[in-house]
Amino acid sequence: MRIVLSYPNFQFILYSYIVVTSAFNKAPSYIQALMTVTLTINNLTRELDLDPGTRLIFVLRDEFALNGAKLGCGLEQCGACVVLVDGQPTYSCTKPIGELAGKHIETVEGLVDDDGHLHAIQDAFLELNAAQCGYCTAGLIMRVKALLSDNPKPSRAEICAALDGHLCRCGAHPRIIDAVASAAAKLRVRER
Amino acid sequence: MPANIERTPRLDRWIRVEENGTIIVSTGKVEIGQGIKTALAMIAAEELDVSVQRIRVQTADTEITPNEFVTAGSMSIEDSGSAVRVASATARQILLELAAEKLDADVSSLTVEDGFVTSTESNEQTDYWSLHSGNLFEVDINEVPSLKDPHTYHTVGTKTTRTDLVAKVRGDVAFVQDLRLPHMWHGRLIKPPTANSTLVECPDVIDLPGVEIVRDGSFVGVVAQREELAVTAAQRLAARVKWQSEPLTPAMLGIPAYLRTHVSKSLPVVNGMPLDEPVAEHVRPIDAVQTLDASYYRPFQMHASIGPSVACAQFVNGKLTVHSHSQGVELLKRALADVLDLSLDRVRVIHAEGAGCYGHNGADDVGLDAALLAIAIQPRPVMVKWTRADEHGFEPYTPAAVIDMQASLDGDGRIIDWCHDTFSFSHNGRPRPSPGHTNLQTAWWRGKPITPVPRQPAMMAEVGIHRNLEPIYTLPHKRLVKHFVAHSPLRTSSLRSLGAFANVFAIESFMDELAHAADTNPLEFRLAHLEDDRAREVLDLLHRRAPVLSPDDNAGRGIAMARYKNRQTYCAVMVDVHVDYDGQVRLDHAVISADAGLVIDPDGLVNQLEGGFIQAASWALKEQVTWDHEGVTSRDWESYPILTFSEVPTIETYLVDRRVDKAMGAGEASTGPTPAAIANAIFAAVGVRVRELPFTPERVKHAAG
Numbered sequence: 001m002r003i004v005l006s007y008p009n010f011q012f013i014l015y016s017y018i019v020v021t022s023a024f025n026k027a028p029s030y031i032q033a034l035m036t037v038t039l040t041i042n043n044l045t046r047e048l049d050l051d052p053g054t055r056l057i058f059v060l061r062d063e064f065a066l067n068g069a070k071l072g073c074g075l076e077q078c079g080a081c082v083v084l085v086d087g088q089p090t091y092s093c094t095k096p097i098g099e100l101a102g103k104h105i106e107t108v109e110g111l112v113d114d115d116g117h118l119h120a121i122q123d124a125f126l127e128l129n130a131a132q133c134g135y136c137t138a139g140l141i142m143r144v145k146a147l148l149s150d151n152p153k154p155s156r157a158e159i160c161a162a163l164d165g166h167l168c169r170c171g172a173h174p175r176i177i178d179a180v181a182s183a184a185a186k187l188r189v190r191e192r
Numbered sequence: 193m194p195a196n197i198e199r200t201p202r203l204d205r206w207i208r209v210e211e212n213g214t215i216i217v218s219t220g221k222v223e224i225g226q227g228i229k230t231a232l233a234m235i236a237a238e239e240l241d242v243s244v245q246r247i248r249v250q251t252a253d254t255e256i257t258p259n260e261f262v263t264a265g266s267m268s269i270e271d272s273g274s275a276v277r278v279a280s281a282t283a284r285q286i287l288l289e290l291a292a293e294k295l296d297a298d299v300s301s302l303t304v305e306d307g308f309v310t311s312t313e314s315n316e317q318t319d320y321w322s323l324h325s326g327n328l329f330e331v332d333i334n335e336v337p338s339l340k341d342p343h344t345y346h347t348v349g350t351k352t353t354r355t356d357l358v359a360k361v362r363g364d365v366a367f368v369q370d371l372r373l374p375h376m377w378h379g380r381l382i383k384p385p386t387a388n389s390t391l392v393e394c395p396d397v398i399d400l401p402g403v404e405i406v407r408d409g410s411f412v413g414v415v416a417q418r419e420e421l422a423v424t425a426a427q428r429l430a431a432r433v434k435w436q437s438e439p440l441t442p443a444m445l446g447i448p449a450y451l452r453t454h455v456s457k458s459l460p461v462v463n464g465m466p467l468d469e470p471v472a473e474h475v476r477p478i479d480a481v482q483t484l485d486a487s488y489y490r491p492f493q494m495h496a497s498i499g500p501s502v503a504c505a506q507f508v509n510g511k512l513t514v515h516s517h518s519q520g521v522e523l524l525k526r527a528l529a530d531v532l533d534l535s536l537d538r539v540r541v542i543h544a545e546g547a548g549c550y551g552h553n554g555a556d557d558v559g560l561d562a563a564l565l566a567i568a569i570q571p572r573p574v575m576v577k578w579t580r581a582d583e584h585g586f587e588p589y590t591p592a593a594v595i596d597m598q599a600s601l602d603g604d605g606r607i608i609d610w611c612h613d614t615f616s617f618s619h620n621g622r623p624r625p626s627p628g629h630t631n632l633q634t635a636w637w638r639g640k641p642i643t644p645v646p647r648q649p650a651m652m653a654e655v656g657i658h659r660n661l662e663p664i665y666t667l668p669h670k671r672l673v674k675h676f677v678a679h680s681p682l683r684t685s686s687l688r689s690l691g692a693f694a695n696v697f698a699i700e701s702f703m704d705e706l707a708h709a710a711d712t713n714p715l716e717f718r719l720a721h722l723e724d725d726r727a728r729e730v731l732d733l734l735h736r737r738a739p740v741l742s743p744d745d746n747a748g749r750g751i752a753m754a755r756y757k758n759r760q761t762y763c764a765v766m767v768d769v770h771v772d773y774d775g776q777v778r779l780d781h782a783v784i785s786a787d788a789g790l791v792i793d794p795d796g797l798v799n800q801l802e803g804g805f806i807q808a809a810s811w812a813l814k815e816q817v818t819w820d821h822e823g824v825t826s827r828d829w830e831s832y833p834i835l836t837f838s839e840v841p842t843i844e845t846y847l848v849d850r851r852v853d854k855a856m857g858a859g860e861a862s863t864g865p866t867p868a869a870i871a872n873a874i875f876a877a878v879g880v881r882v883r884e885l886p887f888t889p890e891r892v893k894h895a896a897g
Contacts, residue, residue, distance in 0.1 A: 058420040061369075062418065062419055062420075067363045067367070067369075070498075071369065072500075072580070073500075073580040073828065073829060075828055078498055078580075078829055080547075107363060109362065109363040118362070122361040129227075129357060129795055129796070129799060131225075132548050132800075133225030133546075133548030134225070134356065134360030134366065135367065135498050135499045135548065137360050138360070138363055160836075160837040160838040160840075161837075161838060164836045164837050164838050166837070167498055169495075169547070170225045170803045171803030171804065171810075172799065172803060173806055173837055174840065174843050175802075176837075177837065
């Protein structure tokens with residue numbers, strides 16, 4: 001169906017309203033190959049009837065109302081959408097949910113414990129004001145979580161190498177790097 | 193009296209006290225990552241004597257907040273900050289008078305701590321929120337109240353946690369993208385190859401039931417109930433539509449020559465002001481011992497925000513509401529009303545945060561896109577997102593610029609003649625009102641198109657092409673010219689620091705060249721031509737904080753400095769680089785010194801200065817918009833790379849403490865000196881002058897000959 005906006009204004013408003021109202025009555029039959037997918041996100045398991053090709057980011061944001069994963073490029077180039085899948089940093093902008101059955105997906109929202117306490121990495125980002133606009137923050141925090149579980153005491157070069165899959169336009173890099181070192185120290189103390 | 197208070201004198205437009213102990217501060221400015229919400233909260237908390245945590249800052253909403261125009265030009269602290277300070281002090285005065293009455297005490301005997309008011313005579317206590325009744329602030333601010341002595345500040349000037357950051361690290365609702373209105377649909381666009389393309393073929397239907405195609409001339413969008421469906425539909429449709437395009441002219445490689453040969457207007461610049469007068473003939477002084485010439489180039493570069501532009505719009509009963517990360521909600525409101533032929537009272541624009549970038553990106557344009565789709569599916573709201581390729585391909589870029597410098601030295605190595613010619617396109621592309629025209633790009637493509645606003649040279653002091661064209665140095669003879677070129681192959685607008693980036697790059701690179709010609713140390717050479725004491729102090733601070741330079745053969749250090757707009761923050765930058773044999777420039781370490789007058793939020797200021805350095809370093813080393821006859825080719829992060837974590841140097845920043853001086857805007861202060869400091873460091877390292885941005889390995893090798 002096509003809606004042509006015509007002039008003057010009131011005409012196209014009226015016209016498009018009629019055309020689209022009819023569209024609202026349709027059943028949502030757009031799904032190409034419906035499949036039941038069981039997803040575990042932040043320890044919550046849910047069954048969803050969706051096209052298995054649906055990208056994870058849309059499921060997180062639109063089905064689960066989770067804001068952490070941000071749409072940045074859809075090309076695995078900027079890292080704003082990074083979440084953990086079985087502990088591994090994963091670009092949710094391209095990941096089809098059909099590949100995620102039985103896997104554990106973790107987002108920044110899942111780092112807050114049941115008592116509302118922030119994770120050491122979140123604390124470190126806050127304490128150092130390690131952001132400007134904050135759009136890249138949640139993806140970075142998830143990458144850092146994976147980094148610190150592999151390497152509890154990363155050097156500056158190792159931190160930078162790990163974060164190179166993420167872009168920050170505001171130039172908050174120095175404090176983000178410091179926040180990672182600070183979070184690593186906090187975690188080492190907590191585990192002692 | 194702050195101008196914005198004179199424009200909006202009603203106190204309750206600025207400050208409200210809630211019964212729960214929260215204090216709401218309204219500003220017409222918007223948060224773009226610069227930390228203005230935190231800084232304004234600190235200013236209000238200071239004058240009101242409450243903790244920062246009590247303050248909630250309401251940012252721009254065309255139906256609620258004072259109109260403070262555009263959030264641009266590093267003016268928010270100076271404009272909104274001074275207004276909030278006066279409003280907060282007025283509110284405090286009113287509350288204390290009421291408290292004195294209630295506690296039966298003299299105002300001078302009252303002390304305030306976090307909003308609790310105590311009489312030192314009787315020890316009796318009350319608080320702001322129980323004193324405050326509904327109409328208490330329904331008064332006009334007619335005079336400047338007594339303001340706190342800056343020496344007694346305990347909140348302003350201290351480190352605080354960014355008020356907006358908790359939600360962002362938790363994943364709470366923080367951005368316009370996080371809005372989920374009931375029954376909200378999702379929209380995507382099918383953008384043309386270039387801005388001058390015409391749609392010649394477009395399918396009427398798409399084989400995805402439940403998806404609607406919205407078409408209006410060469411504007412094509414899709415709407416769907418689910419986001420991924422809108423994405424799929426847009427991709428499928430893009431493969432099936434056909435366009436007719438004119439090539440973008442002039443071609444990319446011809447830009448420097450085109451800029452010099454297609455000048456629409458040349459304007460002499462005197463004291464930062466362009467004059468509508470003929471440019472005087474230049475005569476080289478007879479006592480010149482040496483005359484140097486150099487030309488510098490900046491390509492088109494982009495805002496390149498990490499999040500593509502987005503807007504959420506709804507059209508109900510003839511009224512349009514748009515949630516937008518525009519930096520100028522009032523301008524956008526007016527532009528939408530003009531384009532859609534709606535009266536102003538039928539358009540509301542509410543600011544919500546987007547991804548940062550510091551300038552006029554696609555935020556306003558997507559506001560119109562969302563409005564058109566919302567009108568088509570009214571009364572449903574629609575969230576419309578540009579793609580990465582849309583943003584990289586259609587945001588308004590910062591214009592390319594050529595800067596020709598010439599200076600003469602006398603026998604003592606002093607500058608006796610200075611010529612600076614900047615050739616560039618307009619920086620003024622925001623959606624400003626202009627009868628019969630619009631800068632909202634989508635309106636150019638509709639069935640009944642509205643043409644772009646004709647480009648004119650900006651004539652105010654220190655704006656556009658001539659921002660920081662005036663050097664900070666005291667020079668006996670200056671010939672400064674702004675050459676405005678009206679027709680650009682690519683749409684251009686405002687990016688952080690406008691023309692100051694290219695002008696300061698040229699001035700401060702050239703000062704380094706002159707210093708070497710005069711056989712003088714670049715710092716001494718600058719000081720010899722600098723009378724402004726505050727500028728000298730900033731340079732001195734930089735010098736005192738300089739660490740030991742690497743003794744490596746291919747390591748070098750460069751410095752540069754400027755005062756933003758010649759009236760805001762002073763900033764000096766020192767950069768140490770390594771240049772590899774293949775021309776690769778590595779930033780090792782940077783030192784920044786700055787004088788921003790009274791510092792409101794020191795951590796925020798450091799964040800802005802360092803962030804500005806990094807964005808400018810990215811422009812300097814990596815960025816340029818590329819295009820061919822089919823359109824812009826730098827449409828993703830591989831074809832338009834920006835600085836990565838591994839490429840960012842360690843940075844130290846030092847601030848001059850000036851408690852009693854006026855707070856000055858600082859958000860754009862470090863961008864200008866940065867490319868010059870890098871270029872000067874490259875010269876110090878390997879003896880090669882790079883004058884064309886970006887300093888890619890190819891350019892460095894080419895400059896080396």
